[in-house]
Amino acid sequence: DETNLSDQPILAYQPEFEHRYLRRLSIIAELKTALQEQQDELSLFYQPKLDLKTGRVTKVEALIRWNNAILGFVSPDDFISVAEQAGFIGKITDWVINQAIKDAVTLRNAGIEMSIAINLSAKDVMDQSLLPHLSLLMETSQLSSKALSFEMTESDLVQEPVKAIQQLQAFRDRGFEIAIDDFGTGYSSMAYLKHLPVTTLKVDKSFVLSLDSQQGDQKIVQTVIELAHSFGLNVVAEGIESQATLLLLKKWGCEFAQGYYMCKPIPFDDLITWQNTHQLTNWFEQDA
Ligand code: C2E
Ligand code: MG
């Protein structure tokens, strides 16, 4: 509390500072090595998005996983921001894009219609060379623009709004769908949203996790769905952990749902098995 704080000089030695600093340094060093060498430390997991109109899954989100010999399993929430600050997020994005394209080709060749959403960071959005690079890779693999889509947060876009809009428009012109991720947690204005060339809003999971019991969250999510629709945008809700939540979202006209209730993020090989097993599952019935 406050009394304790004022007792201590601000720069007093604090073991947890040193610990955090050292952990950051090892994350940077280990991650750079993992990206350079083919050590199989990094992998892409996939989480299905359920189409609430058809009850089928034709979209997934790619989520990076990192298992390091020294640090163990490190969450992307911990290492993505470190890589952003240390200036090599582009290397991670390249790795993710290459892996996602390989997996998209496998899906296409297996005759499975499944679009993969890739998370981008602020630096990626502003990187002029990303889209030409991506286009070339997709042409080489003969993938249509429907095979991939992109997610980015509001805060990634508001730093340089005019340039962000130009960059997003270039992605749209190339045929890619774009979602604003974690919608509701940032602070972009409605006026700005009007100008954003995006196709989708993703409601942040903090409003969805307890949706079945929280009246306040219910009002927020209903309002976001109405707002999105009035702008002609689709809505994806993330963090669905119960059937009651799923049914509310369906009732309110939300287009897609993603969450542990249907499926946690899983390795690519398990995705095809999951898809086969759940092709006929009725998620809206009593015992899905
Ligand atoms: P995000 O893009 O908002 O991804 C959704 C996160 O919510 C994922 O966490 C997912 O596992 C989790 N989630 C989904 N459904 C549920 C649920 O029902 N309950 C709960 N409690 N959680 C659920 P994850 O995989 O740990 O990723 C965290 C964040 O790291 C992502 O948030 C994204 O911002 C970032 N990230 C992940 N992969 C990448 C990547 O390849 N590139 C970049 N730039 N960022 C990534
Ligand atoms: Mg995302």
Ligand code: MG
């Ligand atoms: Mg999110």
Ligand code: MG
């Ligand atoms: Mg997030």
